[in-house]
């Protein structure tokens with residue numbers, strides 16, 4: 001078996017005097033599509049930030065692509081939960097996505113044809129070609145979410161980390177984000193943080209329930225009801241979304 005893409009052992013993170021992650025042991029392998037669910041404040045974003053090397057463990061270990069977190073920025077795409085920016089800043093969608101190529105550049109190296117072709121490709125893939133010249137500040141929540149996914153994909157990542165990418169999108173757009181992830185999973189390892197338990201448990205290979213400690217379920221689709229109740233400390237129903245029926249199957 002190949003080395004894991006992410007391997008953590010007894011990972012502890014303490015922030016502001018509080019243990020946010022307690023003794024996480026986790027192995028993520030190439031081609032995995034891992035869903036992470038858990039209550040607000042359970043440590044999901046902190047775990048992603050640890051993988052990116054933005055938060056340091058207080059004890060235990062974490063290795064990413066066999067090395068120190070943060071040592072392979074060009075191999076990881078990150079879709080943050082939200083983007084803080086000045087809505088008046090003159091940046092269009094294509095410009096935002098082009099920034100995703102930065103991790104592949106050497107210091108002061110200029111963007112070239114390959115970068116612009118990659119931007120065209122990911123704008124097409126994410127359905128944003130028609131609004132490539134629209135100002136980022138004018139985008140709807142769902143369009144911005146897609147643009148952030150496109151930016152992450154522009155770097156040609158081997159590992160894609162997504163922090164609640166469907167938080168501010170309508171049901172239609174949500175399905176199209178999941179459909180996009182279904183396409184991408186053939187090409188990269190994916191770790192997806194979401195509160196949309198029903199949708200992700202049907203799609204991922206494994207679900208990790210995170211509330212300071214981590215409980216891994218090998219088969220996402222069979223996530224036991226009791227595990228969710230324990231995780232959220234109240235009764236939880238996973239709402240399973242149905243695939244939209246394609247026009248040629250209607251009336252079957």
Ligand SMILES: Nc1ncnc2c1ncn2[C@@H]1O[C@H](COP(=O)(O)OP(=O)(O)OP(=O)(O)O)[C@@H](O)[C@H]1O
Nearest residue numbers: 015016017020038039040041042043044045046047
């Ligand atoms: N820099 C920090 N200093 C102190 N506490 C922090 C810091 N960053 C995060 N925390 C705390 O750590 C806990 C976990 O935060 P985190 O953002 O990882 O949770 P989450 O599971 O992603 O939550 P949500 O579902 O609400 O996005 C929270 O209680 C948060 O307040």
